[in-house]
Amino acid sequence: MKERSRKIYFLLMALLAIGLFPSCSSNDPDIVEPSEEYVPTPKPLTVPPIFARLLPPPNIPADNPQTEEGVALGRKLFFDPILSGNGTQACASCHKPSNSFTDDLQFSVGIDGIAGTRNSMPIYNLAWSINNKLFWDGRAQGAEIQALEPVTNPIEMHNTWENAVASLQSHVNYPELFKKAFGTNSITKELTAKALAQFERTLISANSPFDKYVLNEGTITPQELNGFQIFMDESRGDCFHCHGNENSPLWTDNIFHNNGLDAIITDKGLGNVSGDPNDDGLFKSPSLRNLAFTAPYMHDGRFATLDDVINHYSEGLVYSRTIDPLMKAVSRGGVQLTASEKADLKAFLLSLSDPSFINNPDFQNPN
């Protein structure tokens, strides 16, 4: 009997050694844990044709590749108030799909009913944020870093990460979803931020009437075309130096400027981050996509309408020490557009809005 089982044992070992029983390996405690071998399903971003033609490839951090499970988890988290201190506010509360992922308030209100001092920002085309400097003042380097901030911000979600992670860890679904996305059910704030960033990178907007016009797949009206000429004309709109052009379809330079809003700078913007007084009052040029859904405008949401914005550039510019030289007509208050030029410029700006983006079923609340 003893002799026999030994024989069987040797036979089994031999079979194992020659690899006839590969399934045994996962039961062997000495061999890598299944979770470490686990690879979530890669899901590269779908690059829209106009970006593929004119822009560098999307910028995805090497340590956070896009995966099906990661994006699904990020989407669930983005819409889930579980991350906030009292379970009432999600990222999506201030970043609503219907508003191109911003909100319609001048200042967003946090869970304690306190309003901030900055206008919420729309979220799209983050993988093409070329210098990866997020927020109006560029203080967060990349979406993974940015996503850590709102949760603990006292006038936003006002939570602690220990508490947020504990809520996720004790939730019925999240540990399993983290395991699917990252191969571990031990939740951390870094993994939470990675999942959010993956979802945010899928928010790509490149299907406006003007995009179709550039791709020769659609037309725009004569008024919109005239507005585009004003936008591109150095002596009229001169918007293109900071806000893109038909070959630069991000519609932002992603650089910081003072566009002549205030004589006395109260919010230093980039100057707070860099400590350089020459940066006081500089804010990131916002993209001009989806303006139809993102009012009010500017870092402090001071302009309720696009007409207000255009009037600002036309006759409302005020001088301060750090004003951008491209605000060159400041001594006259602005470029002094006529009423019809203003209307045309506005029509053009609105042709950059993309309803298919805000209605994309993949971007709605999954919960």
Place this chain on the structure above:
Amino acid sequence: MKKIAFLLILAFGIFGCSSDDDSQQEVLGCTDPQSLNYNISATKDDGTCEYEVLGCTDPASSNYNPAANTDDGSCIYNKNVTFNFTQNWDGQSVTNADFNNTVYTNESGNFLNISKLRYLISRISLQKADGTTVNFEEYKLIDLTDPASLNLTPALMASTGDYTGISFVYGFNEADNTSGAYPDLNAANWNWPSMLGGGYHFMQMEGSFDDTSGAPQPYAYHNGTARVSNGVFEQNFIAFDFNQNFTITDDATIEIKMDISEWYKNPLLWDLNDRSVDLMMNYLAQKDMHRNGATVFSIGAITQ
């Protein structure tokens, strides 16, 4: 007949005698005094003579000759060349630390500062003394606020040896200046409006100057294709070709200098009170920039 027979016998005799006299065995070896391994004591050539093969004997070189046994100093090596773009105002170095802070006085007496300086250099090539050229493919958008953009190390390497010239294009030449063709330049909003001929900016220099009443006024000295009239455009790039004798012996750095003050003085005196903004569609301003640009660049230090 008899005589010949006699001589033959004699010859045999001598031959036979000598070997008998030395009472030595025959020595094999190379018996050719012209060879590298001539063996003076060899008595019989065994086919081992080796002859000098001149060439480059360093396997690390680009013209290594495995058959060569004598290095003749002809080895050629491929070396990295780095172009270092520096800026100065009449010799005084200008970096982004000077932006908004340092006040310069141009030839017209305008007091000005600089808050932005970006420019495009393309088609850099090196002329070799042997008549060949090394043509680098890369273009470079130099932006003083981005230190990484001040250096360009092209993928192609240059071979060691004597050189006689350095050339490059400020901006893009007509063939290269294609609208929308360069994704990195598109993302940088570097495009030149199509109504002005399209393609890309060559330079954006901006800042503020004091007008005649001492009040700060903005200037935007932007250069690119010149628009003559509706739909008619004139090329405006500048091809530089410097005679420059130098020898590349190692990885080399070549400094390309821009003297910013030259944009304002040579040959045309540029007064910012007359021309400060809205210059892109101003044909004469664009062509005057082109003329003044001719003396802006020079070759600085070549180090290795």
